[in-house]
Amino acid sequence: MRIKKIIAGNMSEGKVLLKKELGDEAVILSTRNIKNNETGKDSIEIVAAIDEKVKDQPSIEPKKRFKTDETNNENFNKLIESINFPFLEYLDKNLSEKYLYLKKLGFDETFIGPILKSISSKGSLDITKDELLNSIITRIKxxxxxxxxxxxxxxxxxxxxxxxxxxxxxxxxxxxxxxxxxxxxxxxxxxxxxxxxxxxxxxxxxxxxxxxxxxxxxxxxxxxxxxxxxxxxxxxxxxxxxxxxxxxxxxxxxxxxxxxxxxxxxxxxxxxxxxxxxxxxxxxxxxxxxxxxxxxxxxxxxxxxxxxxxxxxxxxxxxxxxxxxxxxx
Ligand SMILES: Nc1nc2c(ncn2[C@@H]2O[C@H](COP(=O)(O)OP(=O)(O)O)[C@@H](O)[C@H]2O)c(=O)[nH]1
Ligand SMILES: [Mg+2]
Structure with missing residues (x-):
């Protein structure tokens, strides 16, 4: 058992300090009103104890539920994409976004590869997806x-x-x-x-x-x-x-x-x-x-x-x- 004495301005402040020092399982043994020697203010002295065996027991974390929020959906989509297109991790973010955009429009690798290579060699990779699509369309007579x-x-x-x-x-x-x-x-x-x-x-x-x-x-x-x-x-x-x-x-x-x-x-x-x-x-x-x-x-x-x-x-x-x-x- 570990025993701790805490001096605080009031009871609720004392409980917060107690929780910080000894955790949730601490048991208050005694309390008494005192005058703080340093400040001269009315204070409270709390004596509390904790059974070390209880404290050291690993706490059982509540089960994490699978959240279907936006972040999870995004991660899920990323996972699917990395399964479908494992090479994407070798492309930089800009190139892989453009690759996926063209792929989702129905183009395939044999077409997308040369298109991306050509805009990349011209140093025009900063174009938007719409500009990328327009650049393909302007190639059609x-x-x-x-x-x-x-x-x-x-x-x-x-x-x-x-x-x-x-x-x-x-x-x-x-x-x-x-x-x-x-x-x-x-x-x-x-x-x-x-x-x-x-x-x-x-x-x-x-x-x-x-x-x-x-x-x-x-x-x-x-x-x-x-x-x-x-x-x-x-x-x-x-x-x-x-x-x-x-x-x-x-x-x-x-x-x-x-x-x-x-x-x-x-x-x-x-x-x-x-x-x-x-x-x-x-x-x-x-x-x-x-x-x-x-x-x-x-x-x-x-x-x-x-x-x-x-x-x-x-x-x-x-x-x-x-x-x-x-x-x-
Ligand atoms: N849904 C659809 N049917 C079409 C289209 N163009 C032609 N057709 C139909 O396809 C069928 C064959 O057309 P036709 O002009 O006789 O073909 P041809 O043998 O090449 O001369 C006809 O029933 C047309 O009405 C089109 O763009 N969409
Ligand atoms: Mg005919």
Whole structure:
């Protein structure tokens, strides 16, 4: 047992001192009022004791409950990130934040690596996430094909079947007719699918568009040579068409929800630098198409987000591409 004598101004001050000296388990043995020899003030003398065995017993800490506060959530997220991306600990905070931002937007390592390397080598790592995204978007070439041109333009719509070539062509035609008061001719050169040209002819009739049918390459060439009065000629090809003409600029229509392999195959097959996308109203992964556009230096012209003619098509521009990236999937 340990005994301690404490002099304090009053009882409550004495208890505080006692607790500090002997702990919670101290037992008060006696108290008496005294005059403090040094100050001459009325004081209290407390004598207390503690059983050392009790004092030395390890106190049992109350169980720590798992707190689901913000700090814990943050730590939990960090833990998950370090499991998913173990190499992050080798990147500095700035780089790893940018890596995670691009990763969460749907880009993958093969794309993010060179992007971060390039901004890092330019010493531009201090840019914000938004500026980083904008810097990616500015790498994508865009061109406004809805603008009226001085000379006659001939566009061929090419690409895999069922991707939306015909409907995109019709949207394109109506926009030129309404917005630019252009003289538009639609040529049906879809000769591998029974009834496709007749169906297109019917659509053109409803939409008040001039229509001609080209059953062969010769017929197509003849139409191009003879129909000089039109401002714009749009040729609806099928997936197997192999026609080429120096005056035809092909627009490759690609589904936005494609894998890298599929997109590259289509590009090799139809070699075209103009790209139109369809299916932005459906689920898609953004990585393959953005990578294709940047790495192959292609020009994105427009994107379709549904089957309504002519409403469901948008001209490609930086803000639209940003929306496409931020809303992807
Ligand atoms: N959801 C959706 N459907 C589309 C889009 N573009 C075209 N389609 C539909 O896809 C189907 C095939 O289109 P079509 O133009 O005939 O394709 P083509 O074989 O390439 O000429 C049609 O039912 C279109 O209405 C799009 O952007 N989104
Ligand atoms: Mg078609």
């Amino acid at each position: 865009v061109e406004n094909l809805f603008q009226k041109r001085i000379s006659r333009k001939i566009y061929g719509f090419v690409g895999p079947s069922g991707v939306g070539k015909t409907s995109t062509l019709l949207k394109f035609a109506v926009i030129h007719k309404l917005m630019n008061s252009s003289n538009v001719l639609v040529i049906g050169a879809n000769n591998h699918n029974f009834g496709a040209n007749d169906l297109l002819a019917a659509y053109c009739k409803i939409l008040n568009l001039d229509f001609e049918k080209a059953g062969s390459e010769e017929e197509l060439n003849r139409l191009i040579e003879s129909q000089k009065a039109y401002d714009i000629i749009l040729v609806d090809f099928d997936s197997k068409s192999k026609y080429s003409h120096s005056l035809i600029e092909n627009i490759l229509i690609l589904p936005v929800n494609s894998t890298s392999n599929h997109l590259n195959e289509q590009l090799n097959r139809y070699s075209s630098s103009y790209i139109g996308l369809t299916g932005l109203d459906e689920n898609y992964a953004i990585q393959p198409i953005i990578e294709l556009l940047i790495n192959k230096n292609l020009t994105l012209c427009f994107y379709a987000n549904g089957s309504d003619i002519p409403d469901d098509i948008e001209l490609a521009d930086a803000s639209g591409i940003k929306k496409m990236i931020l809303n992807n999937g």
